[in-house]
Amino acid sequence: MDLIIKNGTIISPTETYIADIAVKDGKIIGIGKGFSEEEATVVDASGKLVLPGAIDVHTHLAMPFGGTVSADSYLAGTRAAACGGVTTVFDYPVQRSGMSILGLINEKKAICEEEACIDYAFHCCITDLNDGAILDEMEKAVEEGITSFKCFFVYKGMMVDDGTFTKLLLRAKEVGAMLNVHAESPAIIDLNIENFLKEGKTSPWYHYLSRPEYVEAEGDIRAVHWTKNLDASLYIVHMANKEGLEAAVEAKREGYDIYVETCPQYLEFTSEVYKREDGRNFVCSPPMKGQESQDALWHAIKTGGIDVVATDHCPFQSYEKDWGKDDFTKIPNGCAGVENLYPYMLSAANEGKITFNKAVELCSTNPAKIFGCSEKGSLTVGKDADIVIYDPEKEFTISVDNMHSDYDHTIWEGVHLKGYPTMTFSRGRLVYKDGAFVGEPGWGKFVKRIGRK
Template sequence: MKKFDLVIKNGTVVTASDMFSADLGVKDGKIAAIAENIEADAEEVFDAAGKLVLPGALDVHTHLAMPFGGTISSDSYLSGTRAAACGGVTTVFDYPVQHTGETIRGVIAEKKAVLEKEACVDFASHCCITDLSDGAIIEEMEEAVKEGITSFKCFLVYKKEGWMVSDGTLAKLMLRAKELGAMINVHAENPDLIDMYTEQFLKEGKTSAWYHYMSRPEFVEAEADKRAVHWSKHLDAPLYLVHMADKEGLEACIQAKEEGAPVFVETCPQYLEFTSDVYKREDGRNFVCSPPIKGQESQDALWKAIKNGSIDTVATDHCPFQSYEKDWGRDDFTKIPNGCSGIENLYPYMLDAANSGKISFSRAVELCSTNPAKIFGCDQKGSIAVGKDADIVIYDKDKDFTISVDTMHSDCDHTIWEGKKLHGYPVRTFLRGNVVYADGEFKGTPGMGQFVKRTPKKLR
């Protein structure tokens, strides 16, 4: 009789294209068998009767232990990946920033050294590139790709912080990435318009969180979205637009896709759940992120694109700050550290949308697992299939759950999702066949996460 480390029986397996009843056999961290009935010797047998068996999610947009806004985001690599595991996220991508004089591999190696000690799930990194002054970075990209670092981020904003790249630098990086089978990710907003509006509002004494949104309205993001898409189309170079929040920019992406341009679009749960009205609330500063949450028309457009396949991925942009730090901007929105929590809420939120009939369960898996793995070259992740890593989430469609900071596993002292009711919730998470979360409790060990070496892709 064949021996497995783990057998998951009687569940309904969900892939990006199908749902079917099957047992899973796991051996040495991999899915070794999928069959209608597995009768085998196993060290552990989990009965998933009445439950869904899903591939673990990939949150391909997080900022853990990130210096920003005069402080550091409140989740360390340990607490952030612990929260991820408890929400069914089994791979986390971080965004370390390369500053003047630093190398891609040096920046990644510094973060990797910490992740290897602290990560509770598997991990990868995009590298934010801010400086090409000596020309070495363009050359180094080839070595970085060989080492499995196949995506790089450019900011079209944060000029004063020294992070913004010019259009010329963006074009150089996009063309180089195209040569190497890599991807350029872009944060698209127009800094000059933001600065203009910010200066105006401060002079007028308009300093509440609402004016964070008003200084970065839909069209300020849309202009930069459209500019990035323009370069992708005319350079025929892959582009991944992060945290898409506005209707006009989204429409430009959809049109480019229809014309055959290699454009990929990510959005975040906060843009799907909330509108800019949150900035009028007493606690509006807690929702301050960039780009800001937009109006109802933009939200409606995002949901339409989620349903029809025009949006490729959902990730979180997880970058929380403590309440007292958000309070720095109680009377001046420019002093509010930008970022919100979400890493533990990503999969449960999208699966709740599926459970309510808003989308299918297969679409939720496609958005949160299969597409992120495919786009970013995580060949062993993203689906329930023989030979893939046994990153598996057991989901109870009948379990009611109310999100509260008291039931989350982050180190942040608040959550923008407080009081959100979900119908259906993950009850167990396996990372390469090992239990890391069960029935509300973290069961993993810091340091058990492994670096994901990614494969370059010629994405079309």
């Protein structure tokens, strides 16, 4: 035996019980009592919760965007993830015209082999079909464990039209992949921006007003419409509005294979943040919405309408955000979150908003099931020993000074959490303990995922 975690309260999506966990060679080999402690590292988790590591299926590490590159490298982003109880991250490399899927993914894998502190997987953002070559390559990509692809309805140079979206939906269905979508209405955004700039309305508040609830809802409803009529599968990323959420949830009730993700920033903040002096720091797309949408998101989390909570982690430095202090269109879009995901959702459970079981379902079990991570997502014999020990009594206030990324500010500054992770194990190896990262770059392994066929 390599590791025994004893006397802790184990949390699954459906059960809560006290037991010991035995680990050998990176795998969980037993759950129960009476394991031999000879030659094993023994951790007493009395009074603490023992959880499967979170899976953040939405990050943008070292991503070129808005004239710069997101602040966290693969090393910094995965280090921060480990310190927040995330044991697997999914990154979104962006395929451009002339690029192949696997050429891009292999380039990123080579970086992660040197830098990743925890396990990692990739979606691939498709921006150009390369005269159909990308559609052909998708089957090979699925065989190589890249079983999900993303397209954007927005961003010039990256967005796809309805015809391309349809081709990707149908091809993903053929090869057993999942298509992810960033859904907003680009023409209306452009019209709003044009009008605001003419009127001299350039503060971050107009970032929100240029892409308010109905703009995101139109994209969501359109994506759901095509998915239903083509009998395909769809994963809607970073859902932030009530109307689009309701359309997706209704389709799910009707039996369509549609999944919904939201992010902690939409659960914590509303559009009022864009009126703050530091409002530019909160600029992301889609933006935070009004209270009615936030209430709808929390309701859907409690009732099963939302399947996953992930982060869209894409931080930029404060001086880069300052590029748009007088013109919101120049603000790089994105916020930090990977280290805050699990602590935030577990704090919500600790405060009684949801159960701990629901937090595990949203942040670990569902992401693993939806995206084919057969060795992840639960504390089960035979699965990877990705384990988090959580102290429900620990008080924690988030600050840039106690985070482990490379950014110089965080939208989470000053947010108080009830309870906090004290240890993170990645495949049985301790990578975080009591506020300090204790892992190493290069430890992380590529997660080859299973397709949907």
